[in-house]
Amino acid sequence: AGARRPPHVAMLVTPGMGHLIPLAELAKRLAARHGVEATLITFASTASATQRAFLASLPPAISSLSLPPVDLSDLPPDASIEMLMSEECVRLVPALTEVLSRLMETTRLVAYFADLFGADSFDAAVATGVPRRCLFFPGNLQGLTLILHLPELDVSMPGEFRDLAEPVRLPGCVPIPGADILSPLQDKSSPSYSIGPIIRTDAAPVASDAPRAACLDWLDRQPPKSVVFVSFGSGGSLPTEQMHELALGLELSGQRFLWVVRSPSDEGAVNANYYDAESKKDPLAYLPAGFVERTEGVGLLVPSWAPQTEVLAHEATGCFLVHCGWNSVLESLVHSVPMVAWPLFAEQRQNAVMLSEGVGAAVRVPATKRKEEIAAAVREVMAGPGKGAEVRAKVATLQKAAIEGLLEGGAATAALDEVASRWTGAEHA
Ligand code: UDP
Secondary structure (H helix, E strand, O other), rough: HHHHEEEEEEEEEEEOHHHHHHHHHHHHHHHHHHHHHEEEEEEEHHHHHHHHHHHOOOOOOOEEEEEEOOOOOOOOOOOOOHHHHHHHHHHHHHHHHHHHHHHHHHEEEEEEEEEHHHHHHHHHHHOOOOEEEEEEOOOOHHHHHHHHHHHHHHHHOOOOOOHHOOOEEEOOOEEEOOHOOOOOHHOOOOOOOOOOOOOOOOOOOOOOOOOOOHHHHHHHHOOOEEEEEEOOOOOOOOOHHHHHHHHHHHHHHHHHHEEEOOOOHHHHOOOOOOOOOOOOOOOOHHOOOOOHHHEOOOOEEEEEEOOOHHHHHHEEEEEEEEOHHHHHHHOOOOOOOOOOOOOOOOOOOHHHHHHHHHHOOOOOOOOOOOHHHHHHHHHHHOOOOOHHHHHHHHHHHHHHHHHHOOOOOOOHHHHHHHHHHHHHHHOOO
């Protein structure tokens, strides 16, 4: 009789909405297509209002629970975000072992999922005898290729990536300048050799019964493809000076814009918001004098968080000024929105190289980040006849490919069916 209970999967969600969203999306697909139930296991340190609302909006087949808080106060104050996540994960193994034992008793637990930062938690799955351990790699092939070649690169490359005279050449990938390689790999002396947040999703609806966000009503009143959407992911924020240039650059571009504004990063790390999606202070207070008044009606400023997939799906959205987090990039492509690339940290810089020089789906803002350069990149992607037109055509082609892959019988759907039916015992045509 036990075998007839629905198959159940447990998923460890490391901090960051960009990790939660794609895992939840995968759980939803497994539930819808394979009758799989899922338990999302979150860290106590990430219990933000945004995360709670997101978890509450998931279908009944997906439940969640939070692990107990962990003391990380003994870690160095400048510990990287990757180190914090991995270390928290190691220290949670005993608590996680208890959670998994309980799930083994009460459900038909067929698989345990963790992402790259959660690999140490596999110890808990082994201890409790969960039949399968899956490492969820939600990044792209470029990122995976880099990781698979790291042992080789480590031997052949004496110094740091950023000091290389020649770009890094990987099979099937556009050459990547050393300085643009994944940020946690930029310091070989760092104790944490783990890789950056690499994540993936196709849609991320938040709380279906919540009132419609005001920024969507604002978009309803704008002409088709007229608005530049500006957002730096769930955790990114800019130093004050760049925030000013961006504001002035948007104004100079003459385009309408919808900007998810966060307080500047100067007081903390560039990814300080990662553990908590809400800004600590009023972000609008940091904008250049008179900017809000001058751009009234043309621009809309949303503090901290916007319903990004709905914004990208809206017909008024014409371009996405994006930090190149992989979820955001995929969401943009699925909705055929051309991109202006403004990478910040983790693998975002190498994604920016791939998108602008390899794929041709984005124009990258020069490193100097002057307002004139920002305005020019935005204008080019919105309406430019040269590179901009190519980028707009390219994203339309990629949207078609993405949608086809996800259709019944499409490549992505077939691959998921194949792997899931191995552990659920179900047959699929
Ligand atoms: N996101 C959102 N609203 C925001 C900012 C981000 O809904 O204001 C979502 C976005 O749609 C994406 C995820 O958060 O699914 C961010 O993931 P990504 O990989 O792009 O970046 P990260 O947050 O990991 O840097």
